[in-house]
Amino acid sequence: MPVHSGWGEPSARRLLAHRCREITEARWFAVAVMSLILVNAVLLGLETYSGFAAEWHQALRLAEHLCLAGFTVEILLRFGAHADRPRDFFRDPWNLFDLAVVACAFLPVVSENTTLLRLLRLARVLRTARFLPQLRVLMVAVARSLPGTLSFLLVGALLLYVYAMVGWLFFHESDPAHFGSLGRALLTLLLLMTLDGLGDAVHGGLAYSRWTLLYYGAYVLMASFVLVNVLIGVVINSLEEAKELEQQEEREQQEGLEQGGQAGHELPELRQRIVAARQALDDLEQSLPDPQVQLADGGRR
Known part of the structure; x- marks a missing residue:
């Protein structure tokens, strides 16, 4: 059919x-x-x-x-x-x-x-x-680092808020241009995180008190060194994980191709065995006597 x-x-x-x-x-x-x-x-x-x-x-x-x-x-x-x-x-x-x-x-x-x-x-x-495999790995690493980055942002926001409030309490009268309000204090500290304008801020604080060195020193140490290094560590860790995933996918694809090639070689051999088994069954059926002929011979006897 x-x-x-x-x-x-x-x-x-x-x-x-x-x-x-x-x-x-x-x-x-x-x-x-x-x-x-x-x-x-x-x-x-x-x-x-x-x-x-x-x-x-x-x-x-x-x-x-x-x-x-x-x-x-x-x-x-x-x-x-x-x-x-x-x-x-x-x-x-x-x-x-x-x-x-x-x-x-x-x-x-x-x-x-x-x-x-x-x-x-x-x-x-x-x-x-x-x-571009390298760019693909980098994008996967950025995506995988988002949970750690969000945690970093929460800790950084908390640190900024605490130091901004402390700065406003001590410097809002002596330095209103940078610490006159919470918003200005947050903007000032955000810029100081990149060490931009640190010298001017320190000189302005010294005019008020020498204890401001402790305030700026502790903030720069925490924000510019500790937090930034933590963020770099999160990104590097995610980059290593992304590379491992990329290599694992390549290995799985290679194994799939090898298995497909082996299956392609085994398929003709399986077909040959099926054909040989069918031929053996046909030969066996031909070698056996016909049941109807045996019945006829038994009736004559």
């Missing part, structure tokens, strides 16, 4: 995924997409020059449509590469990001709003991280 294989059949989906995967995994494809992203970034920069944008408005608009068409073809090819396993496409965060960036450009609300459209086009520049 003939079997008609349509595009919904597993064999057709595997063939489509294989063809698309050959394209998306090729080096020229990555170079082409990377070049398209850079062209999109250049076009976005050229539009900031009003004279040039007014003179070449039609050409810039056509180039933008061509870039959008190229990105659409790219995301369709990437989705086609997962035709045999569509769920894996949506498990990859980069695929979801690419899909959102491309799909939002077709929404009427976005296409009619120039500001949103330019922000969306600017987001395409971030897609360079997909083709």
Whole structure:
């Protein structure tokens, strides 16, 4: 009985995924997409020059449509590469990001709003991280360091508030320009965290009391050295974790390719064994006597 294989059949989906995967995994494809992203970034920069944008408005608009068409073809090819396993496409965060960036450009609300459209086009520049492993690791490290960074911000905000209140209590009369209110004190200490204007602040405090050296010294030690080093440690730790994740994903992909290759070699051997077993069964059936003939012989006897 003939079997008609349509595009919904597993064999057709595997063939489509294989063809698309050959394209998306090729080096020229990555170079082409990377070049398209850079062209999109250049076009976005050229539009900031009003004279040039007014003179070449039609050409810039056509180039933008061509870039959008190229990105659409790219995301369709990437989705086609997962035709045999569509769920894996949506498990990859980069695929979801690419899909959102491309799909939002077709929404009427976005296409009619120039500001949103330019922000969306600017987001395409971030897609360079997909083709630059080091930048991808850095972005993953920044994302993983967010919980630690939030804790750092809470501790830093508490430290600023305490020192700002102490500074206001002691210096609001002698130095109202820097400590006249809580807001000014917070701004002054935030700048002092970068050691900007520390000399002027110390000289102004010495005119009031020598004990101000203790105040500024303790604050600079805590804010500029201890907290900043803690933040650097959090980021470095996240960077190491991101590198380990990247290496683990590469190992898993390599193992998957090796297992796929082994399965591809074992499949013909399995088919040969099945064919040989079927042939042996056929030979065994032919060698056995026919039951109807044995019944007939027994009746005659």
